[in-house]
Amino acid sequence: QVQLVESGGGLVQAGGSLRLSCAASGSVFSRSVMGWYRQAPGKQRELVADITSGLRTNYAESVKGRFTISRDSAKNTVYLQMNGLKPEDTGVYYCNAFASSGVNYWGKGTLVTVSS
DSSP, X not given: OOEEEEEOOEEEETTOOEEEEEEEESSOGGGSEEEEEEEOTTSOOEEEEEXXXXXXXXXXXXXXXXXXXXXXXXXXXXXXXXXXXXXXXXXXXXXXXXXXXXXXXXXXXXXXXXXX
């Protein structure tokens, strides 16, 4: 059974930084595209960034140049370094694993609040 556990959310002032972590249990990490999604109040969940097993990255336009996604295969962990945070970055951030089998796995989410 795959479990994804996020951590690192919190309250930060605009312009500040946070680093989110997602620890994955199970055997899918090495073969999965790992991603971070977010859902703001009243909005749909959207992709923030993802990273393949070959370390190819993809970012939403709104976070390019501010956020960095990375993964550590030895720790089965994916990170999201968020710099220059803006109030519009506020939301629940979810870790996602898209396995080679085609199955999507989700964490329970961690709340990020950016105050102006």
